Amino acid sequence: MDETLQALLRQAEVDRFNAAYAAALDERRFDDWTACFAEDGRYTVQARENFDRGLPLALIDLESRGMLRDRVYGITQTIYHRPYYTRHVVGVAQLMPAQDGDAPGWLRAQAHYAVFRTRPGDASEVYNVGRYIDLFARGPQGLLLRSRRCVYDSEMVLNSLIYPV
Secondary structure, three states: OOHHHHHHHHHHHHHHHHHHHHHHHHOOOHHHHHOOEEEEEEEEEEEHHHHHHOOOOOOEEEOOHHHHHHHHHHHHHHOOOOOOEEEEEEOOOEEEOOOOOOOOOOEEEEEEEEEEEEOOOOOEEEEEEEEEEEEEEEEOOEEEEEEEEEEEOOOOOOOOOOOOO
């Protein structure tokens, strides 16, 4: 298989992954969301300003699938908030070059995203906008996130960040 075709297939695989990821969140299938990550997968939500300056401060920084499950427990069992729905729109992925230290088979990509929030009986609004910066590994069932960094452009996060982006 030639290199161009392989790149197109990898990009399509990442795009399918992102579509499934977004659907899991929008449909509140949080077990499916946590299953998108490797056991030691990291999920970080960070302001663009901090990312651009190389500063480590992030709104959310979860370092394993176990921490993701704890977050889901908090969202579904302990946090009280006015209900709302989300709708994720994810752009076409851009494959990125490997970096020093990447294992064979790892894949780097980034994609732009927008998340909209709709409260029952109210208008929809932009909730969070940014880009996913991803490192994927291949698991038995396909791609798994070793790292997803959600770098958001929004200067203000509406009320609080409850559901994952």
